[in-house]
Amino acid sequence: MTSFLGAVAAATAPRSPTRSGSGTKRENTPMPSPRPPYRVAIIGTGGIAHAHAEALTELSERARLVAVADVDLTRAAEFADRFSVPHVFSDPQALLESQDLDLVHICTPPQTHAPLATMVMRAGVTALVEKPTALSLRELDQLATVQEETGSKVLTVFQHRYGAAAVRLRRLADSGALGRPLVATCETLWYRSDAYFEVPWRGRWDVEGGGPTMGHGIHQFDLMLSVFGSWSQITALAERQARPTDTEDVSIAAVRFDNGALATVVNSLLSPRETSRLRFDFEYATVELEHLYGYREEHWRFTPAPGHEELSALWTDGDEPDITSGHRLQIEAVLDAWETGQEPGVCLQDARRTLEFAAATYASAFRGVPVAAGELTDDDPFAVSMDGGAVPWEPVKEALV
Structure with a gap:
């Protein structure tokens, strides 16, 4: 390095x-x-x-x-x-x-x-x-x-934005077929032992940028943001509960979106039964995903609201290949975009919204106040580094030579 x-x-x-x-x-x-x-x-x-x-x-x-x-x-x-x-x-x-x-x-x-x-x-x-x-x-x-x-x-x-079911969900949500977005839960409940952090650069603000909020849960809440859109406010907690890290090993956030929807987000490295869960409650349907490091169609569940059973046919309509939501799908999407003269994803603007979500989670947790989108500007300590110089516990990692 x-x-x-x-x-x-x-x-x-x-x-x-x-x-x-x-x-x-x-x-x-x-x-x-x-x-x-x-x-x-x-x-x-x-x-x-x-x-x-x-x-x-x-x-x-x-x-x-x-x-x-x-x-x-x-x-x-x-x-x-x-x-x-x-x-x-x-x-x-x-x-x-x-x-x-x-x-x-x-x-x-x-x-x-x-x-x-x-x-x-x-x-x-x-x-x-x-x-x-x-x-x-x-x-x-x-x-x-x-x-x-x-x-x-x-x-x-x-x-994870590029799995067939996620693409379908965004299409249905954007079309209005599912009604208004109302509630979401986003959980990255993973387990990393103390030995995992023996790698010198892991668990360090100056090298990893943060703990599970930056390095693990970011995939799940990025997928959430790609479906529900821009967030407006975050209220969060973060702690170092058990692992030998300088960073947090768990964070929890309550989120308000521009469209009025509310969500909770949990990022943990302390959870022996590992799972990654997303749930989206729309006006006319609930859409759920539970997987670990990559999903297929079998990991999704679609439940229409009473009186909207016809939406189930929209969810199952399509003949996309059932491929695990891995790197191949995103790389393939980049090549497709180039060959059709389109802009490939994920662009810096989209990545910034997700990174700002992480920064606001830390800023809210360590300042003890809600943080609005766009609030962390210019020389704000949490725009300069994810710890913002405000971490309330002592570091345990030795300095890298």
């Missing part, structure tokens, strides 16, 4: 894009069909990178993984051997300078996401960044500035 950051620091000066296949060109010009596979690289070859590489393998007719980079060259070489990647680097800048790329997946620890995304954009390439996009609202806004300067894009991995 230190080497990545050093390489990033040397590459932050603005420069003209040098790639003929930049993300901007792909997004603004419909691509001919058939066309050669898109050229893709991965920076960071740890655990989550395998999910990206497996998804790209499934999409090999449309996208080809041509290079990887990791500060641990041995790990990178083993990864490249497993996925038949021809080019291996220890320096992400060297990768960008030697390869003609369309897309770079950033799969490194969160502290490096924004610097690496900046590097990728300045090389004229689209960056697809694992969550969280950045450690703070300030960092994300800096990415937006670079995006405007370069014309290249930053996309965030929120793959």
Whole structure:
């Protein structure tokens, strides 16, 4: 991680894009069909990178993984051997300078996401960044500035938006068929032992940006936001109950949406029976999801209100493939968008709404007051860092060298 950051620091000066296949060109010009596979690289070859590489393998007719980079060259070489990647680097800048790329997946620890995304954009390439996009609202806004300067894009991995049932739910909700949105519950009840936090960068504000609110529950409440829309106010609690972390290990929030709906959100790493649950109560139907790390059709339940039984047919109408809500679906959606001249998701604007939700959860919890959307502006401590300098407990992690 230190080497990545050093390489990033040397590459932050603005420069003209040098790639003929930049993300901007792909997004603004419909691509001919058939066309050669898109050229893709991965920076960071740890655990989550395998999910990206497996998804790209499934999409090999449309996208080809041509290079990887990791500060641990041995790990990178083993990864490249497993996925038949021809080019291996220890320096992400060297990768960008030697390869003609369309897309770079950033799969490194969160502290490096924004610097690496900046590097990728300045090389004229689209960056697809694992969550969280950045450690703070300030960092994300800096990415937006670079995006405007370069014309290249930053996309965030929120793959659960792309499962067939979630797409269908948004379509029905947006059409008004389900009536007004009224109530939601969003629960990420996971379990991580003390040993999980022996990895030095886990459980640290300065590297992960936060605890389960930033690193785990963010997928579920991002999906909730994609269905219910913009939130207006959050009242929250956060505690470090049991784990050897500097961050919280549980948070709970009560949320009001612009459309008047209310929701509760729980993010926990203390729950031995792990589950991820979402429930949406609309005027004419309840839609529920319970899964763990990825859902299929079987994980959803649709219950129409009395007198609205005909809605069940709308819920089951469709012949979409029943594929687990993983990285493949989002990557495929990006490629589809490029080839039809559309803007791919998840864009920085959408990612900012989700990141602001996390920041407001922390600000409300540690200040003990409700926080409104848009309140954390400019130099507000909670816009600068998720802990806001207001965490009420002592750190337990040793400083990283």
